[in-house]
Amino acid sequence: MEGIQVSVERTGANRNIAVIKVGGYIDTTTSAELEHSLNTLIKANTYKIIIDLGNVDYISSAGWGIFISEIKGIRERGGDLKLIRMIPDVFEVFELLEFHYIIKAFDTLEEAVNNFEGVTAAVAPSHAPEPSNEYGDSAPDEISQGESYTEESYSSPHSSALSSDDYVIRAATENPMVGVLKLKKILRSPKYGSVQIGFFQLRKVLKENNLNSKNKRVEYIKPS
Secondary structure (H helix, E strand, O other): OOOEEEEEEEEOOOOOEEEEEEEEEEOOOOHHHHHHHHHHHHHOOOOEEEEEEEEEEEEOHHHHHHHHHHHHHHHHOOOEEEEEOOOHHHHHHHHHOOHHHOOEEEOOHHHHHHHHHOOOOOOOOOOOOOOEOOOOOOOOOOOOOOOOOOOOOOEOOOOOOOOHHHHHHHHHHHOOOOOHHHHHHHOOOHHHOOOEOOHHHHHHHHHHOOOOOHHHHHHHHOOO
8 A cells, every 4th residue: 555644734813723634545554654743743732633634545443543542632631633524435434433423524624623713604594404424426424413513604695495405305306316426516506506515514414304325315206
């Protein structure tokens, strides 16, 4: 397997949030470098840490173990560890291992920083749901209710009798065989209200409406 690339940056209003950008593979042969970066930050009393996994293609149990083993101590010191930009394959493992109940994950750096700084992202209509989930064409996503779920802005710029949820349901049932990533793109079209919705939120909406798999969507549209 390939090696690993690790770099550290600072962000946030007070530059007190560390972002560890990781690339390559995180396995038994490379995880020590990531662990060293984490420990260096902790020793420097930096406890607000974001791990950018946007360029990580694979994480072994050794890699996941680092996050889980460090997070308790970080939280005891008033900080937290958040993950961002996981690719679909990595997120699927993250979810299957049920780590979304332990570690928060976000689509973007901005969302993770806002979460640290207590900034609430703009959410469309107050009725915006809390649902959703599916892998479809391999897309990452959701994080369990409340715990790992990121409130990404999600709304339609056009006034309409249909809510954003209605458009999601309509798009999903009219395109039952597409995956979540493709569905996310479809929703941006005028036909579906030009709805802008994050991957996590979209999966949540689908799950709440029992449309979080292609089979369920096909069943939904079958005549009774």
